[in-house]
Amino acid sequence: MHTMRRSRVPYLLLVPAVAILLLGMGYPLIWQIITSLQEYGLAQQFGQPAPFVGVDNYVTLAANPQLWLVVGKSLAFCVLTAAITMVIGVGLALLMTGVTKTARLILQIALLLAWAMPVVAAMTIWIWLFDRRRGVINYLLDMIPGVEMNRFDWLASPVTFLLVASIIVVWMSVPFVAFSVYAGLTQVSDEVLEAASLDGASGWQRFWGIIAPMIRPVLSIVLLLQLIWDLRVFTQIKMLQDAGSASGDYDLLGTYIYKLGTSSQDFGAASAVSILVLAITVALSWFYIRSLLREDAA
Amino acid sequence: MTPARLRRGLLSTLAIVLALLWVFPVYWMVNSAFIPTARLDSFIPTFFPLPGTVSNFTGALADGSFLSALGMSVAVTLTAVVFCLLFAFLAALAISRFRFRGRTSFVVAVLVVQMLPAEGLFIAQYKMVASVGLLDSVIGVSVIYIAAVVPFTVWMLRGFVAGVPADLEEAAMVDGLSRFGAFMRITFPLLAPGLVASGVYAFLQAWNEFTVALVLLPSDAAQTLPLWLRGFIQASATRATDWGQVMAASTLVAVPVIVFFLIVQGRLTSGLVSGAVKG
Numbered sequence: 094m095h096t097m098r099r100s101r102v103p104y105l106l107l108v109p110a111v112a113i114l115l116l117g118m119g120y121p122l123i124w125q126i127i128t129s130l131q132e133y134g135l136a137q138q139f140g141q142p143a144p145f146v147g148v149d150n151y152v153t154l155a156a157n158p159q160l161w162l163v164v165g166k167s168l169a170f171c172v173l174t175a176a177i178t179m180v181i182g183v184g185l186a187l188l189m190t191g192v193t194k195t196a197r198l199i200l201q202i203a204l205l206l207a208w209a210m211p212v213v214a215a216m217t218i219w220i221w222l223f224d225r226r227r228g229v230i231n232y233l234l235d236m237i238p239g240v241e242m243n244r245f246d247w248l249a250s251p252v253t254f255l256l257v258a259s260i261i262v263v264w265m266s267v268p269f270v271a272f273s274v275y276a277g278l279t280q281v282s283d284e285v286l287e288a289a290s291l292d293g294a295s296g297w298q299r300f301w302g303i304i305a306p307m308i309r310p311v312l313s314i315v316l317l318l319q320l321i322w323d324l325r326v327f328t329q330i331k332m333l334q335d336a337g338s339a340s341g342d343y344d345l346l347g348t349y350i351y352k353l354g355t356s357s358q359d360f361g362a363a364s365a366v367s368i369l370v371l372a373i374t375v376a377l378s379w380f381y382i383r384s385l386l387r388e389d390a391a
Numbered sequence: 392m393t394p395a396r397l398r399r400g401l402l403s404t405l406a407i408v409l410a411l412l413w414v415f416p417v418y419w420m421v422n423s424a425f426i427p428t429a430r431l432d433s434f435i436p437t438f439f440p441l442p443g444t445v446s447n448f449t450g451a452l453a454d455g456s457f458l459s460a461l462g463m464s465v466a467v468t469l470t471a472v473v474f475c476l477l478f479a480f481l482a483a484l485a486i487s488r489f490r491f492r493g494r495t496s497f498v499v500a501v502l503v504v505q506m507l508p509a510e511g512l513f514i515a516q517y518k519m520v521a522s523v524g525l526l527d528s529v530i531g532v533s534v535i536y537i538a539a540v541v542p543f544t545v546w547m548l549r550g551f552v553a554g555v556p557a558d559l560e561e562a563a564m565v566d567g568l569s570r571f572g573a574f575m576r577i578t579f580p581l582l583a584p585g586l587v588a589s590g591v592y593a594f595l596q597a598w599n600e601f602t603v604a605l606v607l608l609p610s611d612a613a614q615t616l617p618l619w620l621r622g623f624i625q626a627s628a629t630r631a632t633d634w635g636q637v638m639a640a641s642t643l644v645a646v647p648v649i650v651f652f653l654i655v656q657g658r659l660t661s662g663l664v665s666g667a668v669k670g
Contacts, residue, residue: 106485107497109478110541117538118504121515128515188406196403196410203410206417209652211599213617214641217624218420221634229419229436264416272656325508328601335625347510347602354514363514370511378506385502385546 122371129364138358150365159341160349160366166255167324167346174259174266174326175319181263182270183312187300189275201272208268216332219261223247248337255343258329266322270315277311278304310384317381321374327351346370420645423638424448431635447639457640459612460619464598466529467615471536471597476590479541480582483548488557505542509535513606520607527613532604536597544589551585552578591655598648616644 129150131143154160185204189197210218222230225246234242247253281304294302305312327347334343344352346366353363423431425443451457482501486494509516516535517526525531555578563573601617608614614622623637 100489100491103485103489103491103494106481110482110545111497113474113478113534113538113541114500114504117516117535118507118512121512121519122507124519125512125515128518185409188402188409191399192403192406193399196406200406200410200413203414205653205656206649207413208656209645209649210417211617211645211648213599213601213620214420214645214648215416217620217637217641218416220624221423221638222416222419224634227431227434227436227634232434232436264413267413321506321508325510327510331601331605332621332624335621350510350514351606354517360514360518367511367514371507374506374508374511375503378503382499382502382506386498389498389549 125364125367128360129368131361133359133361133364135358137360143361146361150361154362154365163344163346163349164369166344170255170259170326170345171320171323174262174323175316177259178263178266178270178319178323179312179316182267182315183274185267185271186274186278187304189271190278204268204271207264208272210265212265212328213332215261215265216329219257219264220332220336223257246337248333251342254333254337255345258326258333261329262323262326266319270319273311273315274308277308281307314381314384317377321377321381324373324377325370420638420641423634424642426635428633428635447633447635448643450633451636451640451643456611456614456619456622457643460614460616463529463608463613464616467533467536467604468594468597470529470533471540472590472593474533475537475540475544475593476586478537479544479548479589480586482541482545483552486545487549487552501542501545504538505546509539509600509602513602516603517606527608527610532607532615533597535603535607536600539603540593540596544593547589547592548582548585551582551589554585555581588655591651594651595648595655620644 128143130145130147131137132146132149133143137143185200189200192200207215222228225231225244225248231242231245234240234245247257285303285307286299325347326345330343330345330348331351334348337343341349341352350363350366350370353359353366357363422438422440424447425440425445426437427444427446430437482497485491486498520526520531520535523531559577560570560573563577564570568576599617600615601621604615604618605621608618620637620640623632623640
């Protein structure tokens with residue numbers, strides 16, 4: 094480790110990275126904070142000066158029931174989707190520890206393929222799978238006796254629309270959870286597990302009493318990342334709206350901001366909502382960042 | 392059969408069933424891509440693509456928009472990967488080879504910026520890029536991509552640089568090499584795997600990115616591949632979708648990504664949760 098305190102070398106090395114971050118993220122962030130305090134609508138798009146209005150945008154938004162509806166839906170979507178992802182992901186990771194080598198390899202390859210799919214390609218596949226008339230999902234469900242799913246339009250009501258979105262997000266996110274947790278599990282020694290099973294602990298007790306505490310750091314970080322990613326979900330919702338309905342009932346925070354900015358051209362309000370999303374993200378991220386910093390110090 | 396072996400057998404069967412369930416959408420994409428449109432239009436799905444056809448692929452490629460989207464994607468991705476690697480490498484060198492005032496602040500800033508979602512910044516990024524007339528340009532979208540990917544790349548490379556002992560370099564310097572020479576001859580070759588892994592990570596991010604591209608590349612002529620692919624779904628609202636073509640197009644976009652992804656997969660998981668596992 095070079096410890097030349099007065100050296101200018103490290104600063105020179107940082108210049109390009111800092112410059113691009115200031116340009117690509119810093120400037121937009123500051124612009125956004127300022128704009129969220131301005132009246133910035135259609136008139137300002139055409140060159141009118143943007144007057145400062147203090148926290149008016151935030152006050153207006155706070156009084157807007159539609160925003161709260163979108164926030165509520167986004168939070169519910171985020172928490173439910175992240176929870177389901179965690180349960181399935183941890184379940185698959187545990188399963189990987191208890192199966193033959195071949196079975197594990199097959200499962201891992203399947204998960205890797207799903208994980209590697211580019212999100213837009215994954216969306217086209219799922220929209221095809223859920224297609225009203227020729228989708229294979231309706232076809233298979235319809236074969237179950239007593240279930241009438243022929244031509245059922247999944248994207249026609251907000252509840253099934255968000256259910257489809259959630260299924261897709263779970264499908265794409267489970268592999269990351271499963272691999273990360275499995276990596277954590279392989280660090281728990283077999284002796285510990287064997288000793289526990291000799292003690293007569295059931296599978297359930299063994300998981301909550303012994304395994305979960307030992308892999309808690311992985312579990313908490315993976316859960317945190319899921320929450321952050323599911324809160325900002327945009328591509329999936331946007332593409333489902335392309336295939337179905339784009340009305341406001343089908344919005345989560347990402348598409349809500351997008352519409353405020355593009356259709357309504359209300360940059361002031363859009364910036365204020367963006368700041369809200371950023372604030373929630375940074376608050377959630379703090380735990381993650383702290384654990385990474387600990388790693389850096391080590 | 393002992394109960395333990397029976398249990399293992401049952402669990403293995405369950406694992407394989409779940410694997411098939413998980414891989415089914417990917418299979419369905421490839422399957423549909425090879426089925427003639429007439430058969431896809433039937434209300435009874437075709438579960439095996441035999442005898443197959445490549446007409447969906449030729450159809451998807453026929454209109455020139457694929458080549459233009461491919462060109463745009465390649466240009467944007469190359470720009471982003473090259474500059475991201477260069478900038479991130481220099482920064483990783485600084486934070487892993489030097490202790491200096493402001494180091495911790497820089498590390499914190501990198502980690503915080505890494506978490507900022509494009510979904511929370513795209514309005515401002517649109518405004519910034521539009522104000523300098525760079526909408527629909529490679530530069531505009533690349534700048535945002537580089538900024539978005541640099542933080543994680545710095546973090547990833549930091550680990551690799553720290554993994555090469557500085558003693559090695561110092562020993563080479565004792566042997567008469569300059570600081571720079573020692574670095575280029577000793578450290579740099581050892582870093583190659585790290586640079587490849589980070590480069591592929593940057594490639595995947597830029598190649599797959601949708602949100603920023605949607606906002607910064609509004610015109611059809613400047614579409615990247617994800618936007619091109621979205622065009623097929625968007626059209627479905629107004630006319631019957633040719634699902635064979637959509638799936639062929641998706642396959643074309645997905646295959647290179649899957650190949651590259653498999654190369655770096657191990658590093659990505661360990662990069663994201665390392666430290667967490669060690670506790």
